[in-house]
Amino acid sequence: MNDEQIIATLKTLVDEGKVLTDPSDLDTYGKDWTKIYAPRPLAIVFPKTTEQVQALVRFANEHQVALVPSGGRTGLSAGAVAANGEVVVAFDYMNQILDFNASDRLVRCQAGVVTEQLQTFADDNGLYYPVDFASAGSSQLGGNLSTNAGGIKVIRYGMSRDWVAGLKVVTGNGDILELNKDLAKNNTGYDLRHLFIGAEGTLGFITEATMRLTRKPDNLTVLVLGLNDLTNTMDVLQSFQQQLDLTAYEFFSHAAMQYVLDHGQVQEPFATEAPYYALLEFEAVSDEVMDSAMATFERCVDNGWVLDGVISQSETQAYNLWQLRERISESIAPRTPYKNDISVVVSKVPAFLREIDALVAEQYPDFEIIWFGHIGDGNLHLNILKPEDMANEDFFEKCQQVNTWVFEIVARYNGSVSAEHGVGMTKKDYLQYTRSPAEIAYLRGIKQVFDPNGIINPGKIFD
Numbered sequence: 001m002n003d004e005q006i007i008a009t010l011k012t013l014v015d016e017g018k019v020l021t022d023p024s025d026l027d028t029y030g031k032d033w034t035k036i037y038a039p040r041p042l043a044i045v046f047p048k049t050t051e052q053v054q055a056l057v058r059f060a061n062e063h064q065v066a067l068v069p070s071g072g073r074t075g076l077s078a079g080a081v082a083a084n085g086e087v088v089v090a091f092d093y094m095n096q097i098l099d100f101n102a103s104d105r106l107v108r109c110q111a112g113v114v115t116e117q118l119q120t121f122a123d124d125n126g127l128y129y130p131v132d133f134a135s136a137g138s139s140q141l142g143g144n145l146s147t148n149a150g151g152i153k154v155i156r157y158g159m160s161r162d163w164v165a166g167l168k169v170v171t172g173n174g175d176i177l178e179l180n181k182d183l184a185k186n187n188t189g190y191d192l193r194h195l196f197i198g199a200e201g202t203l204g205f206i207t208e209a210t211m212r213l214t215r216k217p218d219n220l221t222v223l224v225l226g227l228n229d230l231t232n233t234m235d236v237l238q239s240f241q242q243q244l245d246l247t248a249y250e251f252f253s254h255a256a257m258q259y260v261l262d263h264g265q266v267q268e269p270f271a272t273e274a275p276y277y278a279l280l281e282f283e284a285v286s287d288e289v290m291d292s293a294m295a296t297f298e299r300c301v302d303n304g305w306v307l308d309g310v311i312s313q314s315e316t317q318a319y320n321l322w323q324l325r326e327r328i329s330e331s332i333a334p335r336t337p338y339k340n341d342i343s344v345v346v347s348k349v350p351a352f353l354r355e356i357d358a359l360v361a362e363q364y365p366d367f368e369i370i371w372f373g374h375i376g377d378g379n380l381h382l383n384i385l386k387p388e389d390m391a392n393e394d395f396f397e398k399c400q401q402v403n404t405w406v407f408e409i410v411a412r413y414n415g416s417v418s419a420e421h422g423v424g425m426t427k428k429d430y431l432q433y434t435r436s437p438a439e440i441a442y443l444r445g446i447k448q449v450f451d452p453n454g455i456i457n458p459g460k461i462f463d
Contacts, residue, residue: 001063003085007043010087013055018046018093029090030068030082032075034426035336036396041068041082046093050168050176050207056089057205058174060455068457069201071143072114074135076339077424079147079200079460086458089205091142097121098208105213106165106182111142111206118211127213130157134326142206147422148198152325155376156247157214159420161197168208169196172451182210195446200422201457203450217247221284222318223293225300225309226274231350232305233375236278239300243292248281249376250325256332256370256383257324263331266323272308278375279325281318328372332383336392337370338399340382342410343419349375352413356382356406364402379419382406407433423461431462 001009011019020029021043030039047053060067066086073080082088091112099108105127109118115136122129131144133151143149145167150159157163166182179193180186196203227233237249254275260266269277284290293311300306312318329337344352353371360369366387373380384402386395407417411433418427418434431440444462447454 001065003042006063006065006087009059010043010045010056013059014045014047014052018048020044020046029070029073029088032073032078032080034076034078034081034424035392037078037081037083037425039082040085041088042085044070044088044090046090048093050170053089053170053205053207054174054176056087057170057172057456060087061172061174061453064453064455066455066458069142069146069205071112071140071146072135072138073143074139075143075147075424076341076421077147077418077426079422079424079457080143081425083425084459091140091207094207095140100125102127104182106210107213108166108182108208108210109141110208111140111145113141115139115141115144122213123216125213126216128216129163129211129213131160131163134329141209141211145197145206145209146199146201147420150374150377150379150420152248152250152374154374154379155249156245161194163212164193164197164209165212166210167193167196167206169204169206171204172202172453172456173204195450198422200424200460202447202460204456217283219284220247220281220315220318221290221293222312222321223280223282223297223309224269224321224324225278225280225297226270226272226307227276227278228274228304228307230276230353232300233276233278234347234350235303235305236280236300237346237376239296239305240280240282240293243296244282244289246280246282246376248279248374250279250373251375251380252277252279252325252328252372253370255368256328256372259331259370260324260327263327266320266327269310269321269324270308274307277324279321325372328370332370332385335368335385335388336395337383337385338396338402339421340384340403340406340417341379341419341421342382342406342415342417343377343379344410344413344415346376346378348413348415349378349380352409352415353380355409359405359409360384360402363405364398367398367402378415403430410434425460428460428462 029044030041068082068086070090094110095112167179368385370383417430
């Protein structure tokens with residue numbers, strides 16, 4: 001079939017007006033937040049039901065048409081980029097909350113439900129959906145699950161995977177599967193649900209997900225601390241974890257915070273300047289808990305780990321303190337950052353960070369490095385900012401050289417080259433730094449089983 005015939009057939013498989021071919025639409029829906037690969041999709045298709053997704057997949061198998069899933073397009077590894085004439089399957093119109101059971105604390109959603117939409121629904125029903133990140137206002141549930149998104153609450157609540165009771169998927173072979181059927185206990189062989197979580201849409205399409213909710217946290221309180229030295233991040237974490245159940249423990253450098261301050265709308269947390277900062281969140285459910293937090297803070301100051309600090313006195317102040325961390329990506333975006341999303345076990349973070357920081361500073365002294373991340377779970381975001389006088393192509397080429405050196409260090413620390421953003425296209429050449437050849441062979445085998453014709457998100461994770 002030629003392109004015109006493909007587009008004409010696509011229009012018969014979904015509702016009227018749900019196939020787009022305008023160049024501006026192709027550009028919008030053919031990319032994610034990465035700027036490395038130019039989008040070049042053939043068409044954008046908006047299904048509204050699982051059955052329509054199934055029809056699209058069966059058509060694609062019959063005519064060898066490549067399909068790329070698209071959610072909120074907030075990904076950072078080019079996992080949702082259509083750069084080779086693929087058909088983009090966008091889930092914007094599969095955005096309904098279908099069912100809710102308060103007794104089971106389960107909510108069944110279509111894949112296009114926006115993260116914030118689910119969070120608001122939970123809150124309106126006296127419950128809490130704890131997976132949270134800066135893109136909550138635009139990221140979609142299907143994309144979150146396809147990358148097993150983590151975010152800022154992992155230290156307490158875990159990853160997206162931990163909140164999935166069941167999935168409905170359309171495999172790359174065109175089969176509709178209902179996985180786990182929302183059960184808390186189901187020991188009947190392989191749990192296929194977990195293969196689709198984190199698979200980046202390479203095995204098939206998630207069309208529905210049943211998510212678990214939990215109780216609302218009580219009186220969340222934020223403490224921002226100025227740290228004397230990088231190694232103090234672990235000293236402070238250990239001290240507070242001995243006394244409190246933290247819901248978040250975030251890290252950012254002074255350089256990162258300065259971009260947020262320069263961006264406006266956020267004020268310095270305190271007058272003392274520190275090289276690094278930690279943001280802690282916990283439930284201040286009693287005076288005893290607050291007293292314990294303050295005593296721990298004073299002990300950290302006495303030990304020379306903390307230079308200064310501020311604690312929120314209201315929800316508004318807690319929100320404003322969070323903006324010091326949450327606005328970093330937005331504030332550095334004009335500098336075209338090249339992002340690495342890496343992780344090691346928590347205890348190795350200071351040495352790991354120092355080694356990488358020294359490496360990049362030595363090899364590329366003209367590059368500005370911005371560090372931040374979910375240090376409480378060992379996840380660090382290394383952002384290399386493009387010099388203003390350097391062309392994008394030259395910058396990305398140099399960053400590829402940086403990648404090799406950085407990932408060699410990651411491998412020595414038994415870490416991951418992608419902690420939460422996925423592999424997509426930007427990290428697939430470096431998969432061997434985290435996965436063994438035997439593991440990669442098994443991954444390829446799994447892909448072959450679910451997508452024998454290779455039509456679902458080809459070129460992502462591996463070729």
